[in-house]
Amino acid sequence: MKQLNNWLIALFENLNISTQWATAFGTTISVIILIISALLAQLLVRAILLSFINKIFQKTKTEWDDFLIKRKVLSALAHLPSAFMIYAVSGFSELIVVDYSLSVISRIYFVFIFTMVAVRFANAVNDIYQTTPYAATRPIKGYVQLLQIFTIFVAVIFGIAILINKSPLGLFAGLGAMAAVLLLIFKDSILGFVASIQLSANKMLKPGDWIEMPSHKADGTVIDISLTTVKVQNWDKTITTIPTYALVSESFNNWAGMEESGGRRIKRSINLDMKSVRFADEKLLEKLSRFYLLKDYIADKQEDIKQFNAKLNVQDGDVYNGRRQTNLGIFRYYLNAYLKQNPNIHREMTFLVRHLQPTDSGLPIEIYVFSKDQRWANYEGIQADIFDHVLAILPEFDLRVYQSPSGYDITQLANCFKATN
Incomplete structure (x- = not known):
């Protein structure tokens, strides 16, 4: 890449263009070629390698690999060749701004890829868990969402650290002073997390239960339990969204006992x-x-x-x-x-x-x-x-x-x- 950049600069200089502009033109074209090459590498990985892996996974008898395909975990990994390519050639230019920018972009790109893989993999794990008999009584979607929020939060800290060229450990240490602000921002998530633990540990609620909660005008079947909300499809087919912590702090009727009793x-x-x-x-x-x-x-x-x-x-x-x-x-x-x-x-x-x-x-x-x-x-x-x-x-x-x-x-x-x- 460095040889290509030098050749382009020399080509523009031979056209009687000043060294400053020749360097700018040559570096710009080199960057464009680099971006196109990275995109082509990603497309080739998707078209050849991922297509081959998908065919193998579809022929297996296990279901967990099908969920990896469904949640596009491998598609997220297909970005890695592009990221490695940008990182490997980040020192080709004589312009410090370009080299620094490519280095920063490649590292942030890595953080983005690993974050995307982690979030999608967590969704796949939840899907795999839903196929087990334990999912009917102990849903883990709330925990999965909390893990995803934590992963994204850590990724943002690393991204900021890369941009300002500081150690992420120093940023984490400085978060102690922002604890009150973070508690306010993530109040619903924290309350929902604690409530979901109580709901699951005490077997108070699970998807498919018929609940009645007049204070929230809910009377129907629980269709989803997430970190912050519980969705109830009422008998008139409307959907009521209830904060998860409200199911712990307030009273509600769960008719699951009636359904399990046989009468x-x-x-x-x-x-x-x-x-x-x-x-x-x-x-x-x-x-x-x-x-x-x-x-x-x-x-x-x-x-x-x-x-x-x-x-x-x-x-x-x-x-x-x-x-x-x-x-x-x-x-x-x-x-x-x-x-x-x-x-x-x-x-x-x-x-x-x-x-x-x-x-x-x-x-x-x-x-x-x-x-x-x-x-x-x-x-x-x-x-x-x-x-x-x-x-x-x-x-x-x-x-x-x-x-x-x-x-x-x-x-x-x-x-x-x-x-x-």
Whole structure:
């Protein structure tokens, strides 16, 4: 390169150009030739060597080399011949500015290449880790991003040191005075890093979990956990971005436990008009005995009541002192039996049909069971089928649902009033 530069300078001097301008022209052309040569070297490496390596990697049975190709780690390494070429010929010119500039450019180029390789290799490592069974419960994307930030930060320090011709160790030592500023700049990254460690160590969250966080209007599936943010795809297909540290400092619901349990809770009540609750007379008992779920129960219960009343010397016709069945008690038993025969309801998990505290809106009868099918649409269908049946069967027990008067009720009352007058 030095011989080419000298030859070009001599050529321009033979054309009666001053030595100063001949040197400038010759050096400029030499630099242009150097840049073109470096680009050609990079293209040749990409076209020949990388193409050959890619073909070998594609034929292997392992997947890790495929991720290296996907993340273009080898493409970053293809810049090395160009960098070595610039560094090797950096002393060819008689102009100090050119030699110094080429030396600085080549060293910064090396820093850029190694930084690019490190960042891409870290992404490839994360991709390889995603293929392991541990990735489902312990994601490392946050740690990978932190490592990439640290690598870029160190690269910037080395780049500045090369530009000002100072030792990078001296710059690192001087960073102590800038610690407060750095903490402010990287506050979110530091908080996110600490939060990601807590989330991972305590198994609080992983991709694929269904979480609910009303304070951030998030209700959906976690699709990504990074160093500073967690992305949640809501059920309406919108995406909510939550700061990672907010998941540690604030509360959220994780429905993963429900999904892993094999059941989804049905917890819903229906309000009954308390005025419709009464003792079951013979006519009602006879009618309800036609239900195959109630036939044996009513007969056994009546026999038990008869024996109990006999011990108290209560006559059969005494409706005031003895025990008697109620339409509500029979209905609760029926509801238990009906749910137990439903193939979509878990028998091994919590199973309750209970009274809640009576209010001015009636007596709530709550169903607290678990559906075997956790899929949203199917779960809602199972729940709706149960309460469709409950609402339809209630009149058979001479029970009424409580609801506030509507316009239809008022109209009916007015019509009754007119008819009586």
